[in-house]
Amino acid sequence: MKPSSSSIQIKLIRLILTICGLVLLVACGSFLLYEYFTFRNIAKRELNTLGQVTAYNLTSSLAFDDRSDATDLLQALRSQKDIVAAALFDSSGNLFATYPQKISPNLLPAAIKGQSYFFTSNFLEGYEPVLMDTKQLGTLYLKSDMRPAFSRLLLYGGIASLFFLLVFLLTYLLSRKLQRSITRPILHLAGKAKLVSEKKDYSVRAETKSDDELGTLTDAFNQMLTQIESQNREIQALNSNLEEKIDRRTAELQQANGALKEQNELIQTIIDSSIDVIAVLDKELTILTLNKYAADFLQHSSENLIGKRLLQVVPELAGKTFVANLQQALNGEFIHVEAYHVQLADAFFENFFIPLRDQEGVVDRVLLIAHDVTGIMRANAKLQLLNTELEKSNHDLEQFAYVASHDLQEPLRKITTYADLCEHKIDNPELRTRYLQKIASSARRMTDLIKAVLNYSRLSRTDAEFTEVNLNFIIDQLETDLELTITEKDAVIKKEVLPAVRGIPLQISQLFLNLLTNALKFTEKAPLITIGARPLTPEDRQITNLLKGDGEYLKIEFSDNGIGFDQTYADKIFYIFQRLHTGDQFGGTGIGLALCKKIVENHQGAITVKSEKVKAPLFLFTSQLTPGSRKQPVPSWIER
Amino acid sequence: MLLLAFCFASFLCRAQTPSTASQVKAVFLFNFAHFVTWPPSSFTASSSPFVIGILGTDPFEAYLEKVIEGERIEGRPILVQHFKDIPDIKQCHILFINRDSPPETIQQLNQRGILTVGDRSSFAKEGGMIGFSLENNKIRFQINAKTAKVANLQISSKLLRLADVIEK
Numbered sequence: 001m002k003p004s005s006s007s008i009q010i011k012l013i014r015l016i017l018t019i020c021g022l023v024l025l026v027a028c029g030s031f032l033l034y035e036y037f038t039f040r041n042i043a044k045r046e047l048n049t050l051g052q053v054t055a056y057n058l059t060s061s062l063a064f065d066d067r068s069d070a071t072d073l074l075q076a077l078r079s080q081k082d083i084v085a086a087a088l089f090d091s092s093g094n095l096f097a098t099y100p101q102k103i104s105p106n107l108l109p110a111a112i113k114g115q116s117y118f119f120t121s122n123f124l125e126g127y128e129p130v131l132m133d134t135k136q137l138g139t140l141y142l143k144s145d146m147r148p149a150f151s152r153l154l155l156y157g158g159i160a161s162l163f164f165l166l167v168f169l170l171t172y173l174l175s176r177k178l179q180r181s182i183t184r185p186i187l188h189l190a191g192k193a194k195l196v197s198e199k200k201d202y203s204v205r206a207e208t209k210s211d212d213e214l215g216t217l218t219d220a221f222n223q224m225l226t227q228i229e230s231q232n233r234e235i236q237a238l239n240s241n242l243e244e245k246i247d248r249r250t251a252e253l254q255q256a257n258g259a260l261k262e263q264n265e266l267i268q269t270i271i272d273s274s275i276d277v278i279a280v281l282d283k284e285l286t287i288l289t290l291n292k293y294a295a296d297f298l299q300h301s302s303e304n305l306i307g308k309r310l311l312q313v314v315p316e317l318a319g320k321t322f323v324a325n326l327q328q329a330l331n332g333e334f335i336h337v338e339a340y341h342v343q344l345a346d347a348f349f350e351n352f353f354i355p356l357r358d359q360e361g362v363v364d365r366v367l368l369i370a371h372d373v374t375g376i377m378r379a380n381a382k383l384q385l386l387n388t389e390l391e392k393s394n395h396d397l398e399q400f401a402y403v404a405s406h407d408l409q410e411p412l413r414k415i416t417t418y419a420d421l422c423e424h425k426i427d428n429p430e431l432r433t434r435y436l437q438k439i440a441s442s443a444r445r446m447t448d449l450i451k452a453v454l455n456y457s458r459l460s461r462t463d464a465e466f467t468e469v470n471l472n473f474i475i476d477q478l479e480t481d482l483e484l485t486i487t488e489k490d491a492v493i494k495k496e497v498l499p500a501v502r503g504i505p506l507q508i509s510q511l512f513l514n515l516l517t518n519a520l521k522f523t524e525k526a527p528l529i530t531i532g533a534r535p536l537t538p539e540d541r542q543i544t545n546l547l548k549g550d551g552e553y554l555k556i557e558f559s560d561n562g563i564g565f566d567q568t569y570a571d572k573i574f575y576i577f578q579r580l581h582t583g584d585q586f587g588g589t590g591i592g593l594a595l596c597k598k599i600v601e602n603h604q605g606a607i608t609v610k611s612e613k614v615k616a617p618l619f620l621f622t623s624q625l626t627p628g629s630r631k632q633p634v635p636s637w638i639e640r
Numbered sequence: 641m642l643l644l645a646f647c648f649a650s651f652l653c654r655a656q657t658p659s660t661a662s663q664v665k666a667v668f669l670f671n672f673a674h675f676v677t678w679p680p681s682s683f684t685a686s687s688s689p690f691v692i693g694i695l696g697t698d699p700f701e702a703y704l705e706k707v708i709e710g711e712r713i714e715g716r717p718i719l720v721q722h723f724k725d726i727p728d729i730k731q732c733h734i735l736f737i738n739r740d741s742p743p744e745t746i747q748q749l750n751q752r753g754i755l756t757v758g759d760r761s762s763f764a765k766e767g768g769m770i771g772f773s774l775e776n777n778k779i780r781f782q783i784n785a786k787t788a789k790v791a792n793l794q795i796s797s798k799l800l801r802l803a804d805v806i807e808k
Contacts, residue, residue, distance in 0.1 A: 064668060064802050132674050133714070
């Protein structure tokens with residue numbers, strides 16, 4: 001350890017030098033200041049005395065107007081080395097006499113200023129009144145050069161500075177030597193203390209050299225070290241004992257922890273493996289915990305979800321029954337929702353909201369268990385659909401049974417009757433032939449009926465594809481097929497150019513065939529058939545509340561000048577085997593319009609009829625214009 | 641008053657006229673009082689006035705009165721008195737003699753402690769105390785120190801310095 005680098009040494013030397021320097025500075029400064037002011041006062045007093053003496057002698061010169069005498073008196077000032085200028089002014093301020101006799105005007109004041117002595121930059125100047133008794137006869141001006149005196153003062157200053165420096169240097173040298181008696185033991189002690197703190201070696205001891213306070217300090221330091229050493233030993237012994245205990249306890253705890261962890265992991269695995277949504281939320285609807293299934297359902301990792309608000313994660317839930325159910329459960333109610341539709345996922349869940357209570361029995365959390373019942377719900381829906389279809393089918397069957405029992409019986413009854421008659425009129429061949437013809441005609445009619453029923457029933461289970469159908473082409477085709485009847489009946493078909501629609505071509509063809517044959521059949525002479533198409537008006541939608549689809553519809557109007565019927569029968573004509581006219585009057589199986597209705601319904605459309613007794617009946621139905629993006633069948637409707 | 645005197649003094653340098661010369665003399669007459677000390681016996685009381693007398697015709701024409709107006713000598717008021725003849729003179733401290741007088745008479749006056757001032761350069765030699773004269777256009781004066789001493793009057797060295805002193 002170098003003594004020169006020790007801060008306490010520097011501090012001590014600095015302290016001594018500061019005090020010494022300050023004392024010297026104050027002493028020299030006050031000496032110089034005192035000298036300066038004393039010197040000034042003396043100079044002033046001296047000049048004042050000189051002024052008074054001179055002025056006294058000058059009284060008679062002024063009184064008796066003797067300039068030469070005054071000049072002579074002033075020249076006596078030559079003996080005063082410092083006086084550079086003097087002047088006598090008479091009572092009206094005019095220059096009376098000067099010293100030196102020839103003087104440059106700038107050495108003299110331009111006018112008399114007061115009656116005092118004062119310092120200017122390098123001079124001491126003064127005015128002394130010249131008095132005769134009490135009467136002022138004039139003023140004496142004196143100017144003394146202070147520069148030589150000032151240079152003397154400067155010399156004093158220089159000597160004082162030199163003295164200052166010498167004493168300062170001496171102090172420095174002395175303080176360097178003398179401070180060691182104090183700093184050496186302190187530095188020694190500091191070195192030992194540093195050794196102790198750095199190496200943690202408490203066996204170090206400092207040497208005692210003096211018997212003053214520093215010696216006491218060193219002794220106390222040594223004693224302290226001894227105490228610390230012994231205490232350290234005790235603490236170490238205690239520590240090793242404690243460590244052993246802690247190790248044992250830690251091992252026990254680790255074992256317990258391991259078992260607990262294993263159990264926890266098992267429970268977590270069970271919960272995570274559950275195929276139900278399991279989650280616990282608190283009163284703020286913050287997710288406290290949730291299983292893997294729940295996290296997967298929300299399409300987040302569970303780390304991202306835990307601690308977040310439910311509505312923050314799934315804002316769509318706001319205002320939904322689900323949240324209300326959570327709140328109800330938080331109020332202590334056990335809630336069971338059998339089927340909750342989750343719109344986002346289009347899934348159904350059976351939800352259980354179970355209130356969880358804290359140790360005091362207050363509900364503070366809610367356990368949510370949700371079981372996915374989408375499959376069951378879907379199956380249910382399918383079952384319901386099938387049920388509806390079955391009901392409809394049943395209804396059809398009932399109708400069919402009724403028809404079979406009624407309409408099919410009629411030709412059978414005829415056949416039976418004529419067969420009986422044939423048996424009795426065996427000898428009359430002419431009559432018998434007529435009866436046999438009747439039987440054949442009835443059998444043919446029976447065949448027609450059965451064919452028609454078969455056609456109708458086939459419509460119920462068609463799997464044909466929907467394609468774009470050109471209505472114009474179909475009607476042209478039908479015209480060709482029915483050419484004979486048209487010519488025979490002298491019928492006219494007026495049709496607009498119709499747009500293409502989506503549908504099953506064969507069924508559309510059947511639809512128009514039935515309508516055309518119907519029109520031709522129920523007209524006695526020269527039928528006029530018109531076919532047109534217009535966009536569906538809102539009123540049309542209102543009239544026909546039968547329309548199910550929300551797609552774009554086309555209204556197709558089909559009218560003829562046929563027999564017409566009462567509007568009250570408008571619905572009836574579409575049922576199978578419902579005929580408004582007797583078979584004798586007009587031919588037909590009574591199944592045509594029922595078929596039409598079925599076809600239109602297959603196309604999601606509607607068919608109605610408007611008729612007045614006098615005017616021609618009007619069939620209307622709709623169909624979509626062009627292929628739509630919908631996968632569902634394009635609807636159409638017909639009206640009569 | 642003195643201010644006026646000095647103005648005239650400078651004026652004298654340029655154009656000396658008998659009247660301005662007598663004005664300067666009037667001022668000098670008053671100023672003499674400041675440089676001469678009278679014995680206490682020449683005053684009857686501490687408050688008795690200081691008297692300046694004029695024997696013969698008055699050359700100052702009331703100017704002297706102007707000069708002393710408001711002035712005091714050692715606290716005493718100043719009085720100007722005109723005397724026709726010597727027996728008229730009673731209390732007097734400075735006497736301006738503006739006529740021929742025999743030296744015995746003047747000596748008699750000297751013995752009474754009166755500062756005698758004459759308007760001739762020979763006046764001091766002839767037994768007076770102070771005599772005015774004109775020298776290089778300036779008013780000067782001679783002092784007979786001996787007669788003054790006889791009269792128990794102390795003349796200040798400052799005054800003697802300026803004068804031609806006659807020791808006889």
